[in-house]
Amino acid sequence: MTVRSTGSLARRKQGALIEWHDVSYTVTDQVTKQQKTIISNMYGLAQPGRLLAIMGPSGAGKSTLLDVLACNNSSRGASLAGRITVDGAPRHVRAFAGISCYVQQKDVLLSSATVREVIHTAALLKLPYKGMSAAAKRELVEATLKELDLTACADTLIGDETIGLKGISGGQKRRVSVGIELVKDPRVLFLDEPSSGLDSEMAAGVMAGLVRLARKGRTVVCTIHQPNSDITDAFDDFLLLAGGRTVYGGLWGGAVDFFAAAGYSCPAFKNPTDYFMSVITRDEAAVDTLATAYAKLRPSLLAAAADEGRATASQLGLAATAGGGWSTYSSGGGALAATPQASQRRADFAAATAAAAPADIGGAAGAAGAAMADAPAGAVAVDVGEGRECDDGDDAGVEEPAGPLVPTWFQVSVLTARVWRTWIRSPVMLASELVQYVFVALFIGLMYCKFNDVLGEGDFNRMACIWFAFAVLCFTPSYTAVTNWAAERLLLKRELDQRLYGINTYYLARYAVLLPFEMAQCALFLCVMYFFVGFYPSAANFFIFFAVLSMFQIISEGLGACCAMVTKTPTSAIILLTFVLLVLLSFSGFLTVKTPVYFVWVQKMSYFTYAYSALLDTEFSKVSFVDAAGNTVPGLEALPASVDTGLTAAQNIGVVAAQVGGMEAVKLAALHLAYRLKWM
Numbered sequence: 001m002t003v004r005s006t007g008s009l010a011r012r013k014q015g016a017l018i019e020w021h022d023v024s025y026t027v028t029d030q031v032t033k034q035q036k037t038i039i040s041n042m043y044g045l046a047q048p049g050r051l052l053a054i055m056g057p058s059g060a061g062k063s064t065l066l067d068v069l070a071c072n073n074s075s076r077g078a079s080l081a082g083r084i085t086v087d088g089a090p091r092h093v094r095a096f097a098g099i100s101c102y103v104q105q106k107d108v109l110l111s112s113a114t115v116r117e118v119i120h121t122a123a124l125l126k127l128p129y130k131g132m133s134a135a136a137k138r139e140l141v142e143a144t145l146k147e148l149d150l151t152a153c154a155d156t157l158i159g160d161e162t163i164g165l166k167g168i169s170g171g172q173k174r175r176v177s178v179g180i181e182l183v184k185d186p187r188v189l190f191l192d193e194p195s196s197g198l199d200s201e202m203a204a205g206v207m208a209g210l211v212r213l214a215r216k217g218r219t220v221v222c223t224i225h226q227p228n229s230d231i232t233d234a235f236d237d238f239l240l241l242a243g244g245r246t247v248y249g250g251l252w253g254g255a256v257d258f259f260a261a262a263g264y265s266c267p268a269f270k271n272p273t274d275y276f277m278s279v280i281t282r283d284e285a286a287v288d289t290l291a292t293a294y295a296k297l298r299p300s301l302l303a304a305a306a307d308e309g310r311a312t313a314s315q316l317g318l319a320a321t322a323g324g325g326w327s328t329y330s331s332g333g334g335a336l337a338a339t340p341q342a343s344q345r346r347a348d349f350a351a352a353t354a355a356a357a358p359a360d361i362g363g364a365a366g367a368a369g370a371a372m373a374d375a376p377a378g379a380v381a382v383d384v385g386e387g388r389e390c391d392d393g394d395d396a397g398v399e400e401p402a403g404p405l406v407p408t409w410f411q412v413s414v415l416t417a418r419v420w421r422t423w424i425r426s427p428v429m430l431a432s433e434l435v436q437y438v439f440v441a442l443f444i445g446l447m448y449c450k451f452n453d454v455l456g457e458g459d460f461n462r463m464a465c466i467w468f469a470f471a472v473l474c475f476t477p478s479y480t481a482v483t484n485w486a487a488e489r490l491l492l493k494r495e496l497d498q499r500l501y502g503i504n505t506y507y508l509a510r511y512a513v514l515l516p517f518e519m520a521q522c523a524l525f526l527c528v529m530y531f532f533v534g535f536y537p538s539a540a541n542f543f544i545f546f547a548v549l550s551m552f553q554i555i556s557e558g559l560g561a562c563c564a565m566v567t568k569t570p571t572s573a574i575i576l577l578t579f580v581l582l583v584l585l586s587f588s589g590f591l592t593v594k595t596p597v598y599f600v601w602v603q604k605m606s607y608f609t610y611a612y613s614a615l616l617d618t619e620f621s622k623v624s625f626v627d628a629a630g631n632t633v634p635g636l637e638a639l640p641a642s643v644d645t646g647l648t649a650a651q652n653i654g655v656v657a658a659q660v661g662g663m664e665a666v667k668l669a670a671l672h673l674a675y676r677l678k679w680m
């Protein structure tokens with residue numbers, strides 16, 4: 001692995017030439033079980049140094065095509081037909097993943113981190129651990145911030161309006177999403193609707209940023225929805241889709257002429273993209289006319305785009321290495337002389353198509369692109385149902401990433417730091433939990449202060465107090481687990497999809513923070529409550545209480561996390577969790593004298609039962625009570641049979657410890673399952 005200088009972002013980047021030939025994508029509809037072709041017979045090219053915009057009405061197939069090109073498809077039972085090449089060689093999925101990146105439509109960012117932290121974490125997880133120093137990574141992060149014009153807000157929190165955490169603007173968030181991918185220094189960037197949800201100024205800013213990235217030599221492909229003229233200024237090449245068909249593909253500058261030639265002249269002073277959209281959404285006949293016209297003109301349109309692409313590559317000094325492709329396109333006069341000739345071709349094309357009636361368009365297709373039109377499609381049909389293997393081919397033309405770049409222990413440490421930062425940066429959550437623990441501990445303290453040794457009162461109060469403590473310590477961590485899962489789910493999914501780390505790594509990192517955090521909360525709660533109510537004053541008893549309540553909290557957190565993972569929304573998770581906890585609380589032995597036979601299994605399996613029995617044994621073995629006649633009754637004799645598990649205190653503690661292990665195993669399995677079954 002070569003050491004990359006920090007100036008790599010400032011240097012020219014060698015983009016990749018991506019060509020697709022007769023590409024169709026078919027899925028099995030989940031409802032009707034019928035085959036459904038989402039995009040059909042598409043041709044096109046995305047070129048180094050240039051920005052290709054894919055546009056079309058909703059449902060046109062833009063995202064599907066982008067996903068197909070980016071190798072981001074994973075629908076079950078889907079199949080891809082056609083040929084996709086990278087720099088003239090068949091695309092190889094794994095190698096292509098190493099040189100390309102995909103920026104999804106929705107910004108999935110950690111709201112509690114700053115812009116610099118988010119990009120730095122991405123750099124640590126994506127860049128090689130060996131061969132690149134920490135200082136070089138930091139410099140690369142700074143270069144990325146500068147390139148995306150984020151330096152001014154580098155230390156501002158990402159924020160989340162929905163939870164009242166003020167942060168950066170929507171446009172800045174979009175650029176941070178790009179920055180996360182850019183630290184990998186990819187040759188190709190795919191972006192799904194980078195300007196969606198932004199006002200026109202922010203959207204234009206984002207697009208200007210993408211043009212800058214393209215002009216560094218990268219290949220940039222994005223989908224876009226109804227852009228204004230500031231945004232269309234950024235387009236180099238343009239693909240217009242409707243109903244899964246290509247309506248236009250070629251130079252952005254040739255689109256108006258093409259529409260005019262097909263009988264749809266864009267009125268003066270009207271934004272062409274608005275006009276195109278109004279034409280193709282107006283009636284099916286227009287789409288048919290345009291798609292037919294395009295099929296005939298495609299060779300010359302793609303050849304013109306290829307000429308411009310060669311010229312761009314030449315101007316940017318890229319042609320020497322990105323020349324593997326384009327071979328299927330005839331260039332009028334050689335790569336280096338392409339600009340004037342391509343311009344001439346466009347002028348000629350405009351003149352020819354302007355004069356032609358829609359029916360004559362076929363005649364305007366010059367011989368120049370015949371080779372492309374007739375290029376054999378290869379018709380490679382590959383099932384893409386499992387994983388991301390959506391194409392095949394050897395790795396010629398692209399670099400194969402060599403093994404894991406970052407060791408697992410380093411991933412765990414990076415993620416642990418991030419989880420830790422998230423927790424301490426969530427002041428509302430942290431404060432509300434701490435206040436809740438202290439408040440409830442004080443409340444319980446005031447409620448039972450101080451235990452006496454009167455039989456019927458002292459024993460009942462001790463039992464009720466411990467039961468109440470369990471009730472508090474089961475709800476708080478489990479509800480927090482649901483909230484945390486809702487906040488982290490999408491980020492985790494994105495990062496797992498990108499293979500930045502594995503599920504076990506994430507689990508370990510979370511556990512490394514969770515464990516001390518739960519124990520600290522428990523210690524705080526116990527320090528206030530234990531002495532306030534007057535439990536038996538011995539260090540050994542206190543630490544047994546601490547150990548059992550900590551384990552109890554950890555199991556409760558695991559239960560909350562499992563409920564969150566197997567349900568779709570936090571609301572359903574809370575409903576399920578509340579039900580489970582209430583059932584478990586009900587059969588812990590405090591609320592019922594005799595457990596109904598059909599609920600005995602709940603009692604036998606419940607961690608409440610063993611934890612409750614362990615603490616009662618610990619306390620009651622040290623105290624005694626005085627009955628109405630003045631006789632001394634040993635504590636253990638005052639305990640009702642309903643809380644007797646038949647085990648000693650040590651055995652009960654052992655069972656709870658085993659249940660901690662069991663719950664963690666279930667939690668880890670649920671995490672794997674939730675990811676595999678796409679519940680995230």
Ligand SMILES: Nc1ncnc2c1ncn2[C@@H]1O[C@H](COP(=O)(O)OP(=O)(O)OP(=O)(O)O)[C@@H](O)[C@H]1O
Nearest residue numbers: 027028029038057058059060061062063064065075
């Ligand atoms: N796995 C699938 N199963 C069934 N239909 C699908 C599947 N994937 C996509 N489609 C359908 O294919 C069509 C094209 O979807 P796609 O998301 O590519 O459109 P789009 O142009 O990106 O639309 P939008 O702008 O609304 O995101 C839509 O009608 C969509 O419902």
